[in-house]
Amino acid sequence: MMNREEFDRLVRQVEAGVGRNHAALRRRAAGLAFLGYAGLLTWLLLVLLIAAGFFSGLVWADAEGKIFCGLAGLLVLGLGGWASLRILLVRLTPPKGRAITRAEAPALFAELDDLRARLRAAPFHEVLLSAEFNAGVVQMPRLGVLGWPRNCLILGLPLLDALSPAEMRAVLAHEFAHLSRAHGRLSHWLYRLRRSWEETFRQFARPQVRGTLSLRPLTAKFVDWFWPRFNAHAFVLSRANEYEADAHAARLAGAPHLAAALVRLQTLTRLLDQRLWPGLWQLTHTLPAPPDDLLARLRDGLRAGATPEDRARWTEEAFRTASTNSDTHPCLSERLSALQVPPVPPADTAAAASPSAAETLLGPALDGLRRDVQEFWRKEAGPQWREQHARAAAFSDRLASLDRAVPAAAVNLESLWDKAHALLSLRDHAAAAPLLREILARRADHAPANFQLGRLLLDAGDAEGVAHLERAMAANEELVPEACGLLHHHHRQLGHTDRLHALAVRLDRHEKELAASRAERTAVTAADTFLPHGLAAPELEALRRTFAAEPELARAELAQKELKHFTHQRLFVLCVRRQPAWHRLQDAEQDRALTRRLTQGVRLPGRVLVFPPTGGFRALARKLRHVAGSAVWP
């Protein structure tokens, strides 16, 4: 599977190569799309060919042959076809929400009809109202990777509450542009196909469940090869598509409204993610079930808006955020620049607009719809809420028992970490932070504490968190992916594009090296490269003292294996040779006994392999003799 760095390199290659010619890029992406279909349909085609072979027997075979061929053909077609289609028919989770009818919201549908007509967009099969702060068109392919989409427009009620009608029109126009049949039909098709396949192949990569009959692994290798290549081409095309969609939206709704919508979306997303939602989930500590007025609370929170400090920081970060290859949407500044709007935040974008798009477009039905969406969300989030509630109760109990069991005077590192962990789980970050600092005061390299404190600091916009995360990664390699994710998010918000690239490279290298280093550090063969041992004189002296205690030891050769990954821990190989008495033959068992004794006695600054020059180690022993300075005994 291609990693991020390789994917980024591929995207850059596409941009620098075929991407400069938009038509050629379209053709190349379309060719890849057809190749994808062909690859995915290979098994189905094979099954169809075999079945056709049998069915052709219905023409030329005799009566019994016709029966046999017919049954065999049906069997192959039925079982093989079913198995092949199962590869392709990936079950995607359909979008959820409260379906709105034309009668309930005539203004909304009038707006949608108008935009659809202007952009000659495909019709929607369904319009859903959800509790998310988002709006989007979801195409659910009825035939998995084969397509035949069902178009669904999802409108988040909080988004409708936040944006003005004109801003909402701009957002909708942007989404409709992706379905447009007016311009760049092939580009739009490829854009939609990429989004559809992205979700499909994500499902594809999910671990298989034992006991279920699935032949997906048969196609997985092809998907691993094909998807990054198609994705890279389609990605470049999709980014251009986003600009095109913005242009359409600006044409239909006005560039200032689109710009205001983009800025407001950025600010209010941070408000929701960092202030409103955490506050609402905090209620799980006290409420066993989700509250009845969640959406009203969100609406009120959006109307109240961010504090001036938050607003200033978030707005600044929104303008600093750089584009990455993890999202086809360009960053805010680039989008505004493309719209030829000055990179200055419009006024009053730190709170919900008034009147809101919800009030205008949903009209009198708004309260009823809000109740329905609220109820829908309660049902959806109910299990997770109850789980969180139970978890909070358990952690509260754990905290209480800790306080009871460990008096303040007897607090040690372990109990401190246990307490901090419980507080972090209860999202009581304010209480957890001092404990984490205390832990680090006692042991500066405590990896989990560094990680958690770094995360809290970065959430608060404190760059000191970077250092803690670095320390966490240094102490525990397993934390690298998660810590890199946090750092990536942080640097992106601050517009540190150079660091973003370095982080992506680091993460890729880590993932690649993790498996390679494990293989490298747990095996030694004669094919490896060996270096002089490089021990300091005192270390060598200590080693010789250990050797001196073994009268049977005749010779010893020491070298260091050349490591390519995670070189901080060295790997030594030590060949020990026994001098048997003149009247005895070589005894492999005696050799192994000597090796066992030395294994327990030898202490070197790294991993050590002690072995006799017999059996499977003969070649290794021969090679070791040729390493400069390897003879360390006598």
Added chain:
Amino acid sequence: MPSTVNGIGTHYYGQKNLQRRPGPCPHCGRAVELTSYDTRLWFVVVFIPVIPLGRKRIIDKCPSCTRHFAVDADKWETSKQLEVSGAEEKFRTNPTPENAATVHQQLVNFHQFDEAAAFRQKTGEQFPDSAMLQAYFGDALTHFGKLDEAAPYYARALALRPDLPAARAGVADGHIRAGRLDEAGPLLEFLAKPGAAQLYPLAPLERLGLAYQKAGRHADALAVFTKLLEALPKLSDHKGFRAMVQKSEKALGRKDTMLPKKKFSWRGLFSRSATPARSGTVSGARALFILGVLLALLALGFTIGNEYIRRHRTLHFVNAYAQPATVEIVGTGVSQKVGRHESVVLPEGKYHALISGPVKQELDFEVSAPYFSRWSDDPAWVLNIGGDAVLLRRAVTYRHDPPPASLEFHFGQPFELIANVTHPFTGLPETVQMKEGESRILVDLQLYEGDGASLLGYFLDQKDPGRALDVAEHWLRPHLEDETVLRLYVATAQREKAAARADAYLGDGLAARPVRTAWHRVYQGLHDTTAGHAALLAKYDALLAAAPADSALLYLRGRIDGNRAATRDFFERAARADARNPYPVFGLAFDRMAAGDWAGARPLFAQVLALQPKDLGYENSLVLARLALGEAAAVEQETRERLRHDATSILLVVRLVDALAAQDHRAEALQACDAFAQVAAKHGASGQTAAAAVRRHALYALGDFAALEKAAGGGSAPEKTDRTLALIEQGRLAEAVKALPASANDDEPLVLALALAAAWRQTGDTTEADRWLAQARNILAAGNPDYVQAAAWLGAAAPPTAAAAQDVAVSPNLKALLLVAVIAWHPEARAELAPLARRLNVERAFPFHFVQRATTPAP
């Protein structure tokens, strides 16, 4: 795992560095003592290690199911040293409880339990206040089944940190095992609190519930189960959990259950538990699909093969007629000229054939086989022209000690499917390469190339006269002049009371032209009786009238004429009409022979034989004439010469014996028999039977009747006949009468009756003599006109004259016996008739000696 088949395969030998530990087997799940050791894998033959395949480390071998993990011993050692030393080095540079736990984990991972124990001791002192480390040691030891060793670590951890969940659970588990449930309960209270399942595994709570149940504390058990169900509602679907709860509820006599009603699910009936597949393993479904594709391709290949077979069927044409036949299969473009055997390739289907040539026939037939049998069966479709070819299907078993081939004759069907023929119309191999002990049956199908008489004999030996008649009728259609088969056919038909069938069959062939002489002769034999003679004459007069110059008809008309002079005239006319027609010449020769004029007969026989050199009957007649004329020595030489090339010929050896007997070379005659017996012995039972028959013939020819009686002691019909003859020759007539065979062929009853009549007369028993004479007369009276004429001699008031006797056309030996019988009743005619009888008495078979004695001139 190593495995052997019949002692050949792979096997472990040797055990070093043996380690044992109690624990559950990861394969069968039983609680056992698992062993780990170093060993060597060998390739073994009869369990003797032959080739070393490498040192192995056997890990956790289960004594119950014997399954285990095996790794290369060197790789294991390398990995162990590197991982342990790596963890130790990290711990040395950063001695934290976490790193200590890592070192310990590596030690136990590689089964270094002693080193792990020492390490625990050391680090326990190094980190006395680390409850987490103590609890970890407890967990690690518990995982490896060392529960007693784990307990103090848990206890120490609990003392340090009474809140530590792992310590509480570990100590509680110890209490549960010791039965101290009241002490375990409070320690596990934290697990019973809401939300605990989100943070901790509830297995200790389940163990507590089970312990309560085991202790009979069902109320407490149910309380625990209730907590478990509240924390994990999906447990209500778990079969085992439901059984546990129901057990306690039943023990408490509760009617209402705390368990929710289980929902029925069809999917649940069929789905297996969903557990993640192991990475790197080929999923069953994938293998199944690949297998399915391969099977489907294989099935498709078989289907195509089946269709190819269906479209390429071989149809064989066989023709027993001398004239080639032409077979046209309508609508296929096939028009095949068939000599003996031809074949064409056709697709299966229904066909219409037009046959022309020796037989004109139209035929509808279908070449078809069941679909699935096409892959395995070896059918042979045969279009048999007129149904008259005889096919021999021979199933031969190839093995070390093969049984005789199984034979099957097919005839009479114009179209026939003959199943399981591996070699249609091709010879079977002499040898076949097979595995030792293997047996294989190959089947060929050939046109029958033997003679017709043997074919009939086969069916008669099989006691199937009906099939014998059937095969004779089919055989005779293409073999019109096979008089042997014709006579056998008529004789069999008469014996089986099927004379009408034979009459009808033969009658159908009378109108055929050119005239089938042999056919007519047999037909005449069937009708030339006293009652039928006039009609037969009229029939042939009519036939002759239609073709007065037809040599064959002239001959046939002449041979049924009662007047010998007229007969001779017809024969001479016939011979003149067609010089190549052997029958009238033979008739004239026979006429001379019957008159005892061997010198006159001899050139005529020679002439006939020149016309039909392969006819054994003509040859025998010539030999008889030569023996009569004293050419025995020449016959002997010629016969010996021919025997050198054909040592198995019964005819030749009998002829040699006769020639030697004629020269009174007794010893040489018996030597000839012995030599033949040696040759015949190679041909099994049939050869031995033939040799015995030749010897009996020789004994009679040499006049050794006592030896003949002894040699004919068996129970077969020929032996019974020979024994009867020996007794007659020895004058033991009463015994001879008792020994008479039940059935006899041809003239045998007549000869026996005549001999017995004459013999009884010679003894003076007139009653018996008259009885046998009457019997002989009756037989003669039922015969042809010559026989009828001869019958008149017997019991007549006056004996025939020698001239009259000469004019009756019966075989010389029979006429000699007739004359002996006449002499017995008319001794006064002896002087006139005895010389004629002796002249006729040439053939050295019964009644040669009887006639010789009866006609010996008085001294």
